[in-house]
Amino acid sequence: MQYLFLLVFLSGVSSACAQGDYPTPYGEREDVAAYLDAVAQEHDFPRATLQQWLSQAHQRQDIIDRISKPAETVWTWARYRGHLVDADRIQQGADFWGEHRDTLARAAEEFGVAEEYVVAILGIETRYGQVTGGYPVLDALATLGFDYAPRSKFFRKELTELLLLAREEGKDPRELTGSYAGAMGYGQFIPSSYRHYAVDFDADGIRDIWQNPQDAIGSIANYFARHRWRGEGPVAIRVEPSAANVGKLDDIAGTTLALDHTLAEIYGLGIQVQGIDPDIDPQTKVAVYKLEGAQGDEYWLGLHDFYVITRYNRSYMYALAVHQLSQAIKQERDERVAQKPS
Numbered sequence: 001m002q003y004l005f006l007l008v009f010l011s012g013v014s015s016a017c018a019q020g021d022y023p024t025p026y027g028e029r030e031d032v033a034a035y036l037d038a039v040a041q042e043h044d045f046p047r048a049t050l051q052q053w054l055s056q057a058h059q060r061q062d063i064i065d066r067i068s069k070p071a072e073t074v075w076t077w078a079r080y081r082g083h084l085v086d087a088d089r090i091q092q093g094a095d096f097w098g099e100h101r102d103t104l105a106r107a108a109e110e111f112g113v114a115e116e117y118v119v120a121i122l123g124i125e126t127r128y129g130q131v132t133g134g135y136p137v138l139d140a141l142a143t144l145g146f147d148y149a150p151r152s153k154f155f156r157k158e159l160t161e162l163l164l165l166a167r168e169e170g171k172d173p174r175e176l177t178g179s180y181a182g183a184m185g186y187g188q189f190i191p192s193s194y195r196h197y198a199v200d201f202d203a204d205g206i207r208d209i210w211q212n213p214q215d216a217i218g219s220i221a222n223y224f225a226r227h228r229w230r231g232e233g234p235v236a237i238r239v240e241p242s243a244a245n246v247g248k249l250d251d252i253a254g255t256t257l258a259l260d261h262t263l264a265e266i267y268g269l270g271i272q273v274q275g276i277d278p279d280i281d282p283q284t285k286v287a288v289y290k291l292e293g294a295q296g297d298e299y300w301l302g303l304h305d306f307y308v309i310t311r312y313n314r315s316y317m318y319a320l321a322v323h324q325l326s327q328a329i330k331q332e333r334d335e336r337v338a339q340k341p342s
Contacts, residue, residue: 027055
């Protein structure tokens with residue numbers, strides 16, 4: 001859940017960083033010392049422990065380079081989709097579903113979130129736990145919190161969340177690895193998401209999103225439920241305007257995540273919306289997106305649960321990829337079930 005695209009470059013480090021060619025360690029910086037003083041005071045945290053941890057954190061220019069060019073800002077939808085909604089991920093998703101069908105069914109029952117969307121998140125984030133990232137999370141969050149001005153406030157908060165997480169869960173933050181943005185485990189939870197939404201879904205007393213797929217499944221489902229997943233009506237709808245009214249759709253298509261239009265407004269432009277329940281409330285809120293697809297421009301409407309997916313990663317292309325992958329995995333899963341002998 002992530003607010004950035006965390007998969008494309010999850011692993012690998014620059015040769016300079018691999019050789020230990022770092023600037024001044026964070027444990028020796030005055031701005032970091034002031035931060036640690038504040039954390040120690042506000043959270044009743046032993047100052048010496050914080051100093052010990054941060055003294056081994058280093059600035060990573062490779063992390064700054066990667067986060068400065070997220071895929072959503074430089075890739076077309078065609079390329080983005082091709083990378084994420086691929087045949088291997090679909091097959092592996094159906095395999096994962098079969099292996100964890102009881103856990104997924106229980107999560108769907110308990111949290112009201114469709115199984116295919118949980119599986120799709122796991123597929124996009126880490127290929128079902130296969131690629132969880134090799135960056136030291138402490139390095140990532142310190143680098144972004146102290147040396148990445150565009151979002152330093154956010155990532156410094158996440159650094160604090162990591163330190164609190166480590167204390168609460170009995171973990172050494174220096175040993176945790178993840179993405180270049182500090183996301184961890186099967187579902188790539190940032191520290192605040194772990195603290196607020198991770199669950200012990202197998203009741204063993206540990207919220208383990210790193211090694212335990214059951215906890216990962218329950219945690220993702222809980223995340224969606226807590227962000228008000230409804231599970232009613234369509235998630236996203238493709239519309240195909242005619243040559244006469246495509247310009248009207250262009251005028252309202254945007255890039256924001258807010259549901260700032262209604263179905264009635266779309267109908268009023270003379271645009272037909274295929275495959276939708278005719279009884280759906282015309283005042284249903286939607287977002288309108290225009291994307292550069294493999295066969296030309298595509299127009300999509302995102303509805304309530306589409307918006308919920310963007311709470312996991314604040315990108316409409318990410319949400320659409322999750323939706324399309326979920327449907328492809330569900331189709332593959334249904335076909336496999338249908339082919340089983342009765």
